Amino acid sequence: MPSNYRSFRKSVPWLILFLETVFIILFYFLFPHYNDFITNISYTDFQDVNIMVIFGFGFFLAFLKRYSFSSTGFNLLIIVLGVQCSILMEGLLFPKETKERDPKIITMAAVSMTAVAISSGAVLGKTNPLQLIVMTVVEIIIFHVSRWINKQFLQIQDNISMKHVHLFGAYFGLAVSSRFSEPSPRSEKNASTPKSDLLSMLGTLFLWVFWPSFNSVLADRDKTKAIYNTYFALAVSAVTAFTLSVLTTKDGKFRMTHVHSAALAGGVTVCYTAESIDYPWIAMILGLLASVITILGSFCLQRCLNPALKIHDASGVHFTFGLPGLLGAVAQVVLSVIKKWTVSPSLGYMVMIYISDFCLTISVALITGFITGLILNFKLLKIIPVSQYFEDQFYWEFPHLAVGF
Numbered sequence: 001m002p003s004n005y006r007s008f009r010k011s012v013p014w015l016i017l018f019l020e021t022v023f024i025i026l027f028y029f030l031f032p033h034y035n036d037f038i039t040n041i042s043y044t045d046f047q048d049v050n051i052m053v054i055f056g057f058g059f060f061l062a063f064l065k066r067y068s069f070s071s072t073g074f075n076l077l078i079i080v081l082g083v084q085c086s087i088l089m090e091g092l093l094f095p096k097e098t099k100e101r102d103p104k105i106i107t108m109a110a111v112s113m114t115a116v117a118i119s120s121g122a123v124l125g126k127t128n129p130l131q132l133i134v135m136t137v138v139e140i141i142i143f144h145v146s147r148w149i150n151k152q153f154l155q156i157q158d159n160i161s162m163k164h165v166h167l168f169g170a171y172f173g174l175a176v177s178s179r180f181s182e183p184s185p186r187s188e189k190n191a192s193t194p195k196s197d198l199l200s201m202l203g204t205l206f207l208w209v210f211w212p213s214f215n216s217v218l219a220d221r222d223k224t225k226a227i228y229n230t231y232f233a234l235a236v237s238a239v240t241a242f243t244l245s246v247l248t249t250k251d252g253k254f255r256m257t258h259v260h261s262a263a264l265a266g267g268v269t270v271c272y273t274a275e276s277i278d279y280p281w282i283a284m285i286l287g288l289l290a291s292v293i294t295i296l297g298s299f300c301l302q303r304c305l306n307p308a309l310k311i312h313d314a315s316g317v318h319f320t321f322g323l324p325g326l327l328g329a330v331a332q333v334v335l336s337v338i339k340k341w342t343v344s345p346s347l348g349y350m351v352m353i354y355i356s357d358f359c360l361t362i363s364v365a366l367i368t369g370f371i372t373g374l375i376l377n378f379k380l381l382k383i384i385p386v387s388q389y390f391e392d393q394f395y396w397e398f399p400h401l402a403v404g405f
Helices: 002-030 044-061 068-093 094-099 106-123 129-154 160-162 163-176 194-218 223-249 257-264 265-271 278-308 319-341 347-375
Strands: none
Touching: 002 068, 002 129, 002 160, 044 068, 044 106, 044 347, 068 094, 068 106, 068 129, 068 257, 106 194, 106 319, 129 160, 129 163, 129 347, 160 347, 163 319, 163 347, 194 223, 194 257, 194 265, 223 257, 223 265, 223 278, 257 278, 257 319, 265 278, 265 319, 278 319, 278 347, 319 347
16 A cells, blocks of 8 residues: 555645646647736626535545545546647637637636536445546547537537536546456445435535536526526426335435436536527426436436446546537427427428537547546556445545554
8 A cells, every 4th residue: 555655645636736737738829918818707607616516526426434534525626627728729719709808718718627427426435546647638628629610610609609618528538447456345435324314415406506606607608598498497496306216216205316417417418508598388398307307217227327338437437417408409409399380491401400419529538538537547546456445544644544553
């Protein structure tokens, strides 16, 4: 164990310092002065998104009984590094928009970190800080490259390509997770306690409360409509989660894991159409369907698909974010067809573009995620053995455990 500790000590701090040095140098050349890339910023929007990705996802992933320090701490580390990387990628790939002094650049950078937070949930407890940092930088770069491809070749608007953040994060994380060993079914560390479940539910509440702001930030025109539709979808998905939880459990009681995941599904699904839905009942139906897909998906995926594909989805990101995101992308196509059935002469072309858009995003996420998983398993990046998965004590000080040494 001492040799492993020295390896951790000699690698992680120096990688962080190296990346920060690179970021500072790139900021010096790309953004030498604030006047080069910002005007007034809506601090309320930025604050809400920031709380979501740091507080919300930090606590949301803190359900493992011996990994809560790492869940919240590592989440903060990758978010603050990733936001800097995201702003730099915006400057490199979208220089025109940046030079026009987009006031939302830091807010959108925080939004893009949702993909990293979701992906980290898929490999929760199995990756060390070194691997998480590398995964964060690679994923942010690939996510923005994917957006650039969508814009250049499919003429997709920036705000629409950013809405793929849930899809990209979920399937990138699943692909990375496929390259990591599955924990033993008998492992006591890969489990939660009532206290850790309560902490994780607190994260769900943070995400639930601020999700309307998140979707309104991505709205290009009608932010008020986006807030209303998101709230209605979230409300119905939460109600449906409680209903289905009672109906699907053997003892007829509420199950915290159902509410923990399905309560957010409506916000994920309606993200694509939040500003374009003209009737609240449509948003409510989408929230209901999203919750149903999440709970039924958790049952089917965990028992059938994941074992067959040898994927250990540590936090259930597939049925919490992946499937609802896929439903939202399909709903966008269907609602666009209904809305423009008689007024758009090029309806078929538009449908093809929309479908190509999210299919390309998922394909890029899966392929690059698989390659990233292979890279993360290089011996150079490994610090802990499988026996140390889901364990805080290797990374954090616990003074009360040092008494007597």
